[in-house]
Amino acid sequence: MPEVQRLDKFISSQRSDLSRSMVKELVRKGKVTVNNTAAKSPDMKVFPDTDIVEVEGALVSYKKHIYIMLNKPQGVVCSTRDGLSPTVLSLIPENLRRKGLFPAGRLDKDTEGFVLITDDGALAHKILSPKNHVPKTYFVRLAKEWNTSYKEQFSNGIILSDGTKCLPAQFSPLSAPNECEVVLHEGMFHQVKRMFEALGNKVVYLKRIKIGNLFLDENLPLGGCVEIIDKNINKLFSNLV
Ligand code: URA
Numbered sequence: 001m002p003e004v005q006r007l008d009k010f011i012s013s014q015r016s017d018l019s020r021s022m023v024k025e026l027v028r029k030g031k032v033t034v035n036n037t038a039a040k041s042p043d044m045k046v047f048p049d050t051d052i053v054e055v056e057g058a059l060v061s062y063k064k065h066i067y068i069m070l071n072k073p074q075g076v077v078c079s080t081r082d083g084l085s086p087t088v089l090s091l092i093p094e095n096l097r098r099k100g101l102f103p104a105g106r107l108d109k110d111t112e113g114f115v116l117i118t119d120d121g122a123l124a125h126k127i128l129s130p131k132n133h134v135p136k137t138y139f140v141r142l143a144k145e146w147n148t149s150y151k152e153q154f155s156n157g158i159i160l161s162d163g164t165k166c167l168p169a170q171f172s173p174l175s176a177p178n179e180c181e182v183v184l185h186e187g188m189f190h191q192v193k194r195m196f197e198a199l200g201n202k203v204v205y206l207k208r209i210k211i212g213n214l215f216l217d218e219n220l221p222l223g224g225c226v227e228i229i230d231k232n233i234n235k236l237f238s239n240l241v
Helices: 006-015 020-028 121-128 150-156 191-198 230-237
Strands: 032-034 054-056 067-071 112-118 136-142 170-173 179-186 203-210 226-227
Touching: 006 020, 006 032, 006 054, 020 032, 020 191, 112 121, 121 230, 136 191, 150 170, 179 191
Parallel strands: 112 203
Antiparallel strands: 032 054, 067 112, 067 226, 136 179, 136 203, 170 179
16 A cells, blocks of 8 residues: 655655754745645645655655664664663764664674664564575674684584584684684674684674675764665675675
């Protein structure tokens, strides 16, 4: 069934600079048109998929969902509510806020980096579902130097201390002897930390730098957010590493 919305609600959901009361005022002044006819009332129904809504001559383009890249700092939790610590949602600036936003996937409180925030449950499911194997790439700093055997152990599937066998993953050493990148195709609780523990090492710093084939924007400061533009959304599901 086509989606129907109240005109004022629709406009204010798509134009962060216009509150519902501002939209009401613009309608009253005859500055809002629907299919080239001045809107008579702010509560008239519109079909966002097909109706042409304009405010002072500017088309209100319809985006059903929003996708936000957040560079999560340490000390912030990946939940929608928390009594004690700030949540990732508290970092979303006013102009990107919408009802129904949630983090698609979790990072530990002390992990930094790429968190996807969206109001699109279907897309989040696609990214998180283990059967889709969407790779997540992490930069890791270890307490001790990495060992050349790690590469093979990661690709064979590491066995955690509780006996769980991880899916094959990729380990890539970096030039510093205690720094590396790992790519996982699943997301178990504290997985990266537990994998290195199983190898007798310890993660001292962890940052997610890529989801699917989409890199965290390196110009984004810690705590910063940016909307993911359309052409990059598909990169989130890419299985290419
Ligand atoms: N693995 C971890 O151990 N922690 C994270 O936050 C993400 C992956």
